[in-house]
Amino acid sequence: MTSNPKISIITVVYNGEPTLEATIKSIGKQSYKNIEYIVIDGFSKDLTVDIIKKYDEVITYWISEPDKGIYDAMNKGIDMATGDYLWFMNSGDEIYDGTTLEKTVATWPNADIYYGETVMIDNNGHEIGDRRLKTPVSLNWKSFKKGMLVSHQSFIVKKSLVGHYNLGYQFSADFEWCLKAMKKAQNICNTNLVMSKFLDGGVTKQNIVPGLKERFKIMVQHYGLLSTLYHHIFISLKFFVFLLKHKRF
Template sequence: MKISVVTAVRNGGDALAQSVQSLCAQTHRDIEHVVQDGGSTDGTLDYLRDHGHPSMALLSQPDTGIYDAINMGISRAQGDIVGLLHADDYLAGPDVLARVTDAFADPDIDGIYGDLEYVSREDANRVIRYWKAGEFAQQRLKRGWMPPHPTLYLRYRVFQKAGLYDTSYRISGDYDSMLRWLTQGRVRLAYIPHVMVRMRIGGTSNKSFAQMLRKSREDYRAIRRHKVGGVGTLVAKNLSKLPQFGARR
C-alpha cells in the first residue's frame, strides 16, 4: 500500500530536517514524499536535494497560498493513501505509517486519524498541548469536534469524490474541508489511539490577534456552510482546546 505524504513548504528553515528525517525513519517503506515548494530562498531546496527522502517528488513553483500548494501536491500524488506533513511537524515514531497501513487493511475505512502533541518551537521535547482526539461520532461535529488535521490520512478516492481544499480560505481551509468530507462525503473514519504527529507551536493562525480573529470568522463560515451548528459550535470548538494544556499521555 503506497502512502503519499505531501509537504507544502516555503523557506522551511531548521525544522525541516527533523520533519524529513522522521519520514525517512519509517518502517513502512512504500512511501512517496511529494514536496510542493513555493519558491524557497533559504536553502530549503538544496537541503531537500541533498538529504530528501529517496522517493521524493520535488516541484518548486509559485502558489497562491498554503491550500493551493497542498492541492497541487495532492494532484501529483501517486499513492493509494494521502496524508500531510508540514515542515514544522514530524512523525512521532518510526511505526506511524505502519499503523496507518494496518488501519487501512479494512476496505470499508476511508480515512484514519490519531492524537497530536504540540511542542515548543525552541525545544521539541517539551510538550505544550496534548490533543487526544477520541472516537469520531457525527454528532460531535456540532460540539466543535474535528480530527487533528496533521494526523489525517485519506484514501485518494476521497479527494476524487469530495474535492480538495477550498483556496478561498486562508487559515481554516483544513476545517472546512474536513467538515465537507465528513458531512457531504460521508467519509468513514477509524481512530488510532496513539500520538502520530508532533507539531511545533506558533503557526499562522495564532501569530497575531488579527489572525486569530480571521480564523474565527473562517471557522464560523465553515460551520454555517456545512450546517453543523452556529455560534455555539464555534465557542465549543475554541473551549475544547483548554483541557489540552493540562492533559498528559
C-alpha cells in the same frame, strides 16, 4: 485495494530552513515502505532547496515555484500524488515515531480515514503537551461541530474521497476539506495512536482571529447558524479554561 496501500505524504514549505529537515527525517525513518513523499516548496529564498536535495533518497518528487499560499501548494501536492491515501505533514511537523505509519495501516485495512492523537512540540522538537481540543473516541462529520477535534497532521484520507482545498479560505480550508471527506467516508478508523507532532505557532495560530471567522462561516454552511452559535458557547468556554490553565492555546 491491497493490504499494503501506497501512502502519499505531502509537505508544503516556504523558507523552511530551520524546520524542514526534522520533518523529512521523520518520514525517512518509517518502517512502512510503500510511501511516496512529495515536497512542494513555494520558491524559498533560504536554503530550503539545498535541504530538499540533500534528502533525495527520501523524497520521491519535489518542486520549487511560486504559489498562491499554503492551500494552493497543498493542491499542487494532491495533483502530483499517485497514492491510495493522502497525509499532509507540513514543514516543522513530524510523524510521531518510526513505526507510526505501519501501525496505522494495520489497525483497520482499507479504512476510508485514519485518525489519531497529536502532541505539540516547540522549535527545538521538545513536547510541550497535548492539543487544546481532545480527539474523540468515534469520529464523524458532525464531530466538528465542537471544533477541529483532530489535527490535520493526524488525519490520513483516501485520495478518492477528496478534491482540492478551497482557495476562498486562507486559514481554515483544511477544516472544510476534512469535514467534506468525513461526509463521504463509510468507515473512519480511530488508530488509538499518537500519529504526529505538531509545531506550535504556525500560520493558523498566528492568524487565530481571521481563521476562527472562516471556521465559523464553514460551520454555518454545514451545520446551520443556530447549531453553530450554540456549540460556540462551549467552544469559547473550553478555550478560555485551557488558556488559563496552560498559558497557551
